[in-house]
Amino acid sequence: PCVKAINRLLGYHHDRHQQERDFTAHASHELRTPLAGIRLQTEIAMATDDPKKRENALKNVMKSIDRSTRLVEQLLAISRLTNEKFDLTKERVDLVSLLGGVVGHNMAAAERKHIHLSFIGGEVPIFIEASEESLKILADNLIRNALTYTPSAGEVKVMLIRDGQGQVSLVVED
Numbered sequence: 001p002c003v004k005a006i007n008r009l010l011g012y013h014h015d016r017h018q019q020e021r022d023f024t025a026h027a028s029h030e031l032r033t034p035l036a037g038i039r040l041q042t043e044i045a046m047a048t049d050d051p052k053k054r055e056n057a058l059k060n061v062m063k064s065i066d067r068s069t070r071l072v073e074q075l076l077a078i079s080r081l082t083n084e085k086f087d088l089t090k091e092r093v094d095l096v097s098l099l100g101g102v103v104g105h106n107m108a109a110a111e112r113k114h115i116h117l118s119f120i121g122g123e124v125p126i127f128i129e130a131s132e133e134s135l136k137i138l139a140d141n142l143i144r145n146a147l148t149y150t151p152s153a154g155e156v157k158v159m160l161i162r163d164g165q166g167q168v169s170l171v172v173e174d
Contacts, residue, residue: 023078027071027075030071031068031071031072034064034065034067034068034071035064035068037060037061037064038061038064038065038068041057041058041060041061041064042057042061044057045057045058045061070144070148074141077137077141089131090129090130090131091129091130091131091132092127092128092129093127093128093129093130093132093135094125094126094127095121095125095126095127095128095135095160095168095170096121096122096123096124096125096126096160097125098132098135098136098139099119099121099139099158099160099170100119100121101136102136102139102140102143102158103117103118103119103143103158105140106140106143106144106147109144109147110147110156113147113150113152113154114152114153115147115150115152115153115154115155115156116154116155116156117143117147117155117156117158118155118156118157118158119157119158119159120157120158120159120160121158121159121160122160122162126160126162126168128168139158139170142158142170142172143156143158143172146172146173146174147174149174150174154174155174156172156173156174157171157172157173157174158170158171158172159171159172159173
């Protein structure tokens with residue numbers, strides 16, 4: 001039994017090390033793409049005398065910066081969640097209040113894209129036992145993905161839907 005336990009532990013650490021290598025390679029590739037775009041669009045802006053081309057190139061630089069920022073934020077969230085010291089202690093969390101706050105936090109981004117962002121959760125608190133920080137990361141990621149992939153003048157609805165049996169579903173619809 002001791003040999004099997006040691007082998008399982010070694011296998012676990014080998015798998016985890018491989019996952020970290022794969023993740024690092026993927027993350028660096030994902031970061032290189034927007035950085036290359038920033039460089040290219042900056043070169044275009046610097047080389048042109050046409051104000052419209054310059055403005056378009058600078059808008060593309062901003063999009064690439066936003067994409068890079070989002071990727072770095074996701075990497076930091078993953079790092080926090082996979083950190084062995086991350087506190088996943090369950091606590092009593094009001095989903096209505098938590099989601100209302102996350103939606104409010106994303107309202108400016110929705111307005112910049114002319115997207116109507118709404119939260120339908122009701123007035124009655126819904127309490128669950130969970131890690132509040134993990135729920136915030138989850139909700140923020142779902143909402144930001146919806147905002148990223150919804151075209152301008154679109155709509156994103158965040159809903160807490162209760163069934164007749166006391167179950168609650170979180171729905172992000174775009």
